[in-house]
Amino acid sequence: MPIDPFIQSMLDLAAGLPPTNTLSVAEARIRYEARNSAMPTPAPVADAHERTIPGPGGPLKLRIYSPEGTGPFPLLAFYHGSGFVLCSLDTHDGMCRNLCAGSGAVVVSVDYRLAPEHRFPAGPDDCLAATRWAALNAIELNADPTRLVVAGDSAGGNMAAVTALRLRDEGGPHAIGQLLIYPATAHHSSGMPSYTENADGYGLTRDTMIWFWNHYVDAAEAQNPLVAPLSAPDLAALPPALIQTAEYDPLRDEGERYADRLRAAAVPVQMTRWDGVNHGFLFWANKLDPATAAMAEANAWLRNIFEA
Secondary structure, three states: OOOOHHHHHHHHHHOOOOOHHHOOHHHHHHHHHHHHHHOOOOOOOOEEEEEEEEEOOEEEEEEEEEOOOOOOEEEEEEEOOOOOOOOOOOOOHHHHHHHHHHHOOEEEEEOOOOOOOOOOOHHHHHHHHHHHHHHHOOOOOOEEEEEEEEEEEOHHHHHHHHHHHHHHHOOOOOOOEEEEEOOOOOOHHHOOHHHHHOOOOOOOOHHHHHHHHHHHOOHHHOOOOOOOHHHOOOOOOOOOEEEEEEEEOOOHHHHHHHHHHHHHOOOOEEEEEEEEEEOOHHHHOOOOHHHHHHHHHHHHHHHHHHHO
């Protein structure tokens, strides 16, 4: 279907800016952080605060969101995108508030180490450590460690899929679900058709994805399942998944193929392609109808998983 008019208006506003892959990492980070002021007002939560825990590479910052109510609440470990290189707790604050309020879960957002200063496996190691910390300290968080879901968008969706694999293979704790929002599940060299169809003109570009991947990992690691979970030989016994993709997104096909692989391994999967929108559209929940509907879908799926 044609691209949504609101999305097109955002693309038009950005048309004169230099592409992300032509910027220095420092310049790109400043640009992405500056988008915060344009984001819609998120749903209210009862509390949001930061704390620092010991991490594999030193102090690891978390932002913890609590919903209204008495608890103990379900527990959602969240890992932000963008590209293993950019973004922060602040850029994804609204998304975490919407997930917290809508799902009724304590959300633990992880400020994992970024490339190129910290290349693979620093980020996944931080995400695993933070998830284990959250489960071990769930009582302090007024949360229930038996109702743990991992979640993330874009590169954070990669982190969530990888963390689910590692929880299965490396001694837990047990996760009951994985929420993967337009996830990166394959290296840029994997030849997905959507990389060609949506190479330019829709925000995230093929060249920017190559720039991200080159900062994050050596080409020799392209098929490592902890880099590209689509390459994992065995996806059996992973937790149920909701995978959301966007029509105008270079990452569309790898997310959908991951859903197919999970189904083939007898993992329950709900997969939705949101037409007319691009990568990152969920930032516009509460302003753009498809984004609001996709956030509602994510929260409904989470509530069902938590209740089950």
